[in-house]
Amino acid sequence: MNEILEKLAYCIERGKIDKNSNYPKDLAGHDGASELTRTALELSIPANDILKNALMIGMNRIGEKFGQGRAFIPELLLSAKAMNAAMSHLKIYFDNGEATYRGTFIVGTVAGDLHDIGKNIVKMVLEGDGWKVIDLGVDVKTEQFINALNQNPDGFIGMSALLTTTMINMEKIVTDIKIIHPKVKIFVGGAPLSTDFSRRIGADGYFPDPHEFTKYLQGIL
Amino acid sequence: MKLDDFFKLNRIMLLDGGTGSLLIEKGLKTGEPPELWNINQADEIANLAKIYFYAGSDAVYTNSFGGSKFKLSSYGMGNRITEINYSAAKIAVGQKPEAKFVFGSVGPSGKMLEPFGDVSEPEMILSFTDQIKALVNGGVDAIVFETFTDLNEIKCAILALKEFSTLPFITSMTFDKNPAGYRTMMGVSIPEAADELLNLGAYAIGSNCGNGIENMIEIGNEFRNISTEIKIILKANAGMPKYTNGKIEYSESPEYFARHTKALFKINPSFVGGCCGTTPEHIKVLRNAINNHYGIKQ
Numbered sequence: 001m002n003e004i005l006e007k008l009a010y011c012i013e014r015g016k017i018d019k020n021s022n023y024p025k026d027l028a029g030h031d032g033a034s035e036l037t038r039t040a041l042e043l044s045i046p047a048n049d050i051l052k053n054a055l056m057i058g059m060n061r062i063g064e065k066f067g068q069g070r071a072f073i074p075e076l077l078l079s080a081k082a083m084n085a086a087m088s089h090l091k092i093y094f095d096n097g098e099a100t101y102r103g104t105f106i107v108g109t110v111a112g113d114l115h116d117i118g119k120n121i122v123k124m125v126l127e128g129d130g131w132k133v134i135d136l137g138v139d140v141k142t143e144q145f146i147n148a149l150n151q152n153p154d155g156f157i158g159m160s161a162l163l164t165t166t167m168i169n170m171e172k173i174v175t176d177i178k179i180i181h182p183k184v185k186i187f188v189g190g191a192p193l194s195t196d197f198s199r200r201i202g203a204d205g206y207f208p209d210p211h212e213f214t215k216y217l218q219g220i221l
Numbered sequence: 222m223k224l225d226d227f228f229k230l231n232r233i234m235l236l237d238g239g240t241g242s243l244l245i246e247k248g249l250k251t252g253e254p255p256e257l258w259n260i261n262q263a264d265e266i267a268n269l270a271k272i273y274f275y276a277g278s279d280a281v282y283t284n285s286f287g288g289s290k291f292k293l294s295s296y297g298m299g300n301r302i303t304e305i306n307y308s309a310a311k312i313a314v315g316q317k318p319e320a321k322f323v324f325g326s327v328g329p330s331g332k333m334l335e336p337f338g339d340v341s342e343p344e345m346i347l348s349f350t351d352q353i354k355a356l357v358n359g360g361v362d363a364i365v366f367e368t369f370t371d372l373n374e375i376k377c378a379i380l381a382l383k384e385f386s387t388l389p390f391i392t393s394m395t396f397d398k399n400p401a402g403y404r405t406m407m408g409v410s411i412p413e414a415a416d417e418l419l420n421l422g423a424y425a426i427g428s429n430c431g432n433g434i435e436n437m438i439e440i441g442n443e444f445r446n447i448s449t450e451i452k453i454i455l456k457a458n459a460g461m462p463k464y465t466n467g468k469i470e471y472s473e474s475p476e477y478f479a480r481h482t483k484a485l486f487k488i489n490p491s492f493v494g495g496c497c498g499t500t501p502e503h504i505k506v507l508r509n510a511i512n513n514h515y516g517i518k519q
Contacts, residue, residue: 021336022336023336067400068400068401069399069400069401069402069404070401071408072404072406072407072408073337073406073407073408074337074407074408075408077333077337077338078336078337111251111252112250112251112252112253113251113252114252114295114296114331115331116331117331117333139252163241164241164242164245164462164469164497165241165245165249165250165251165252165253166251166252167462167464167469168251168464168467168468168469169251171464171467191431192461192462192497194461194463196463196464197462197463197464200464200465201464
């Protein structure tokens with residue numbers, strides 16, 4: 001059991017999605033995260049164990065490398081893709097309650113802003129860290145965030161903006177959401193943002209990269 | 222005048238400063254693509270070029286940063302690529318004084334190439350083709366590929382140009398400081414970028430955006446360490462945007478830039494200017510500093 005979970009963790013860390021994927025080159029032709037997850041389930045390893053003892057370990061390793069400047073967005077994205085391939089086999093166990101998410105995250109790029117690369121990276125890394133992510137897409141209006149929170153009252157919000165023309169509206173968006181949902185934690189991200197900005201607009205935090213963010217979330221849960 | 226003729230004088234070419242913050246002042250709304258102003262508010266875009274030439278720029282960029290097919294399509298304007306970019310070029314060229322230049326600005330697509338994203342290289346090249354054709358037909362003196370972070374994406378943009386034109390092109394990527402030194406978001410180091418882009422025939426290589434003047438000087442020095450021969454372009458932001466009383470302000474004033482010009486010029490760059498948050502006042506300061514550097518009387 002340990003051997004297959006270690007192999008799976010390695011596939012996540014290296015971004016090996018499935019047998020057919022050509023990346024990374026040195027693992028060409030080998031089983032990837034998809035096949036190994038299926039095999040682990042066939043060996044009756046519980047979905048929660050696969051998640052915690054393989055997938056999250058792999059994501060954590062790539063995250064550490066990212067934080068040290070030894071891996072970059074491409075490597076992180078491929079690991080997240082491998083993670084998603086593995087999670088597609090586990091979804092049924094989350095749906096029937098055999099496995100549990102850390103919690104729910106509602107993510108979106110704010111109204112008027114169509115940039116989604118950063119938001120998508122955060123989404124994939126959060127999913128890789130065991131969160132259920134509800135992606136509202138780009139150009140998300142305040143009401144859409146509020147509606148998603150109405151349906152997921154324990155959810156957190158992750159809000160992105162890349163433009164100074166759209167970040168300037170975030171204070172009102174955060175205020176309006178918190179009028180309806182005063183206890184919700186709202187985190188903000190995007191190239192022109194900063195911790196100082198987050199504090200000034202009444203948000204609950206800014207993180208420069210997704211790995212620091214997931215580490216922080218693990219700490220507050 | 223050709224670019225090479227300018228550099229026979231062995232002087233720094235002064236570029237322009239930021240566009241976005243000035244357009245916001247003129248009423249650019251949240252969610253409105255600035256490139257649409259080439260059609261609907263052409264007089265404001267012309268005025269911007271005029272202001273920068275007046276402030277002392279030797280070259281200004283066209284208002285076409287987000288004019289690629291992928292970018293304009295996200296605003297439902299994928300069928301107006303030629304119209305918008307041609308107009309961007311014509312407007313700036315129309316304001317160009319004698320012996321000055323207009324560079325066609327091309328920014329990244331906002332999409333990721335395979336295997337990280339879902340766009341193939343031929344699709345990426347195609348996304349830049351009509352934009353660059355329209356800029357070239359509109360009379361720009363060079364193309365500047367700016368704010369790229371993916372070496373493969375900027376290569377696609379360069380290939381789109383090279384398919385039909387021999388116009389000079391300048392490449393400018395955005396680097397972040399991290400534990401491994403300066404790297405782009407996609408992990409590209411300065412030596413990696415330089416090697417690839419010089420091989421592709423870039424007229425100048427360098428960086429814009431993402432950093433204030435101090436980090437940009439460090440980036441410039443790293444480019445210069447690669448070779449004393451290469452032409453370097455550096456366009457720093459006016460620091461980071463700060464949010465005060467519902468307004469965005471940038472931390473680095475024109476005077477702050479002025480205090481760093483000595484270190485900036487020591488790199489021996491060929492092109493300098495400003496990126497996000499810089500204004501015509503920043504350009505005036507750089508103009509004076511360049512003139513003083515060469516002993517030119519004001």
